[in-house]
Amino acid sequence: MAHYPHTLSDGLEIRIALKRSAKKNLILRPINAHEISINIPPFLSESRLKKWLDENETLLRKTLARKPAAPDPHEKPGSIWYRGVQTALGEHGAQTIALMPSEILLPQKDWDAQKNHLRHFLTERAAEYLLPRLLRHADAMNLAPTAVGLSNAKTFWGVCRAKTGIRLNWRLIGAPEAVADYVCIHELCHLPHPDHSPRFWAMVHRHTPNTDEAKRWLKANGGALFVLG
Structure with missing residues (x-):
């Protein structure tokens, strides 16, 4: 899952958590008051996505205002909150967890094992x-x-x-x-x-x-x- 910032017309910066597994239509879900998950088809280019985001600001704001769905503990997230910062989850070859300035590196295991280790x-x-x-x-x-x-x-x-x-x-x-x-x-x-x-x-x-x-x-x-x- 990729994460990148997007700025609305009033200067508010939000985060987009981008997935590429949608079959046809874009699927928007609120993560919190400042982040939206968007599932897009694999063939949609970033330039076309940027154009769509600029043209659909009203929909983005309505999505941000919705109550986020409860997180699915069976699906690996792209990031987690750590001391007030949304911190990306990555992997490395070591058997221990490494806390980096902007990333938490997990051992290369299946998500259930990683989740238990991370908890x-x-x-x-x-x-x-x-x-x-x-x-x-x-x-x-x-x-x-x-x-x-x-x-x-x-x-x-x-x-x-x-x-x-x-x-x-x-x-x-x-x-x-x-x-x-x-x-x-x-x-x-x-x-x-x-x-x-x-x-x-x-x-x-x-x-x-x-x-x-x-x-x-x-x-x-x-x-x-x-x-x-």
Whole structure:
């Protein structure tokens, strides 16, 4: 799958994830608020595609506005979110995963094996990245969770319980720093406020001025963080 940028008439730059397996018609699907997957016939040239994109900006905008379909964990994606950046997936001859500036290189195996390896790799990175971040916020807020850890939850980004502490979804390794900070602080605020009362939200907003932006990012892109299942 090829990825390249496309600029709309108002200067907004979006990403096109291009597949060449369509039989006849172009097939458009939203990936997130800034990226569209387009499946085209193999014979369609890039110049003709560029002309089509320029002439169908309204359709592109409508596609971007649609809710993305849930990612198919059985289909290998061309890229994944990693710390807020859509990072391409490539392959190399080594047996370990290599994290490059703009690419994650996987061992040359079938997708199921690569996916399991990648999930393990990202969970390790999440432990190194998210948990110290959570503890730094806890220290700054003078709060002390009973314990901290990661979860493999399918329905929430974090959970806070008085007896078992705070657990963060490992998939947040894909989110930008500001979004990870929001989730950390959201869960920490549940220590003094185990509800979603006005006092709880006032505390969240006091410690994360970007709360609304972080919630919008998760709404637009959160589904894509589950591409590995």
